[in-house]
Amino acid sequence: MKIINKKYNNLEIYETDFKSAKPFPHVILDNFLDESFFKNLNVDKIKINKQKGLLFNTEIETNKWTSKNVELNEGISKIVNELYTTDFINNLSKLSKIKDLFSTNVGNTALANYHEMYESGFLGTHVDHSSEPNTGLPHVLNIILYLSKNWETSWGGSTMFANKNGSKIEKTIDYIPNRAVIFLHTPFTFHGVTKIQNNLTKRSTIYVDYYSQNKNPYEHLDLQFKNVWFKHPTTFILPKFKDYFPKKNRVYLKKMLKHKIKSLIA
Numbered sequence: 293m294k295i296i297n298k299k300y301n302n303l304e305i306y307e308t309d310f311k312s313a314k315p316f317p318h319v320i321l322d323n324f325l326d327e328s329f330f331k332n333l334n335v336d337k338i339k340i341n342k343q344k345g346l347l348f349n350t351e352i353e354t355n356k357w358t359s360k361n362v363e364l365n366e367g368i369s370k371i372v373n374e375l376y377t378t379d380f381i382n383n384l385s386k387l388s389k390i391k392d393l394f395s396t397n398v399g400n401t402a403l404a405n406y407h408e409m410y411e412s413g414f415l416g417t418h419v420d421h422s423s424e425p426n427t428g429l430p431h432v433l434n435i436i437l438y439l440s441k442n443w444e445t446s447w448g449g450s451t452m453f454a455n456k457n458g459s460k461i462e463k464t465i466d467y468i469p470n471r472a473v474i475f476l477h478t479p480f481t482f483h484g485v486t487k488i489q490n491n492l493t494k495r496s497t498i499y500v501d502y503y504s505q506n507k508n509p510y511e512h513l514d515l516q517f518k519n520v521w522f523k524h525p526t527t528f529i530l531p532k533f534k535d536y537f538p539k540k541n542r543v544y545l546k547k548m549l550k551h552k553i554k555s556l557i558a
Contacts, residue, residue, distance in 0.1 A: 295325060297323055303387035303474075304383075304386035306387055307386070307388075314462065314516070316476050317388070317475065317476040318475035319474050320465060320471065322471050323471075324437060324471065325437070330470050335439045335496045345359050345360055346404070355413035357409075358404035358407050359405060360401065361401055362404075368406050371437065371498055372400070372405045372498060372500060384502060389512055390506070390509050391504065391505075391506045392505035393502055393504055394503055395500070396501070397426070398426060405499060406496070406499070409494065414486070416531075417454045417459075417461070417529045418528040419458070419483075420477060421524075422479060422521070422525075423523055427503075429505055430506070432476065432477055432509045433502040434475055434499065436498070438471045438472075438497055439469070439497060439498060440493055443468070445466045445468070446489075448488045449485060449486060450464045450486045451473055457480075457482070476510070478519070479520070479524055479551065480518065480555070508520075524551045525547045525551075527548055527550075528544050536548065
C-alpha cells in the first residue's frame with residue numbers, strides 16, 4: 293500500500309516556498325499520507341506501554357509522552373520506516389538542497405519517533421539536540437506529522453515558530469489531521485507547541501529528524517540569523533529570566549547559557 297501521497301513524490305517543486313518561509317525555512321504539506329492509508333490508521337486505538345518511554349511534566353514540558361525505547365504500533369512503524377527510506381531522504385535533499393543528507397540508525401531508542409500530548413499539554417520554545425547521537429554530525433531537518441483525527445484547531449496543540457533567540461513567537465501552524473511540517477533545524481530555529489485546552493483527545497505526532505555529513509550545511513541559505521552549526525543540547529527558553537533561578541529550573545539555565553556562549557562565538 294502506498295504510504296505517502298503521490299503528489300509529494302517530488303518535493304523540489306516546493307523549494308522556493310521552503311527557502312522563503314519565515315521565520316526560518318519550512319513547508320506545510322496537507323494530506324501528506326495517502327488518503328486510504330490515513331483512513332485506515334486508527335490512532336485513537338493505538339495502545340502504547342506508558343510504563344516505558346518518557347513522560348514530561350514540568351512547567352515548560354507538560355503532559356507530554358515520548359516513545360523512546362518503546363515498541364511502536366505497526367501503522368506508526370510503517371510511516372516512520374517510510375520516512376527513513378533513501379528515496380524520501382533524497383526527496384528532502386531536493387527540497388532543501390542540503391548535501392549529504394542521512395537519517396540516524398538509532399531508531400526509536402536514543403530518540404523517540406512517536407509523541408503524545410494530553411489535556412493542558414504544552415511545550416515551550418526550544419531548539420532540539422544539535423547532533424546525530426552516534427556520529428556527532430549536524431542535525432539539519434525535522435518533519436512533524438499530525439495524526440490525530442477530528443482535531444479542532446480551537447483545542448490548541450499548534451506548532452509555534454519563534455525568532456532566532458526563542459523570545460518571540462513569529463508563526464503558529466494549526467494542528468490539522470494528516471498535515472506534515474518540514475522545517476530547517478539549526479541552533480537558532482526555536483519552536484514549540486501551544487497549550488492544549490478543553491480536549492480529551494490525545495495529540496499524536498510522528499517526529500523524524502535528519503542529519504548531514506557536511507559541517508557547513510546551511511551555507512547556501514540566506515537566513516535571518518547566522519547560518520552556522522555548532523554543538524549544543526536541547527535548549528529551552530523560559531518566559532522570563534528570573535524563571536531560570538528556582539532549583540528545579542537550574543538545568544534549563546545551564547543549557548541556555550551554554551547555548552548563548554556558543555552562539556556568540558560561532
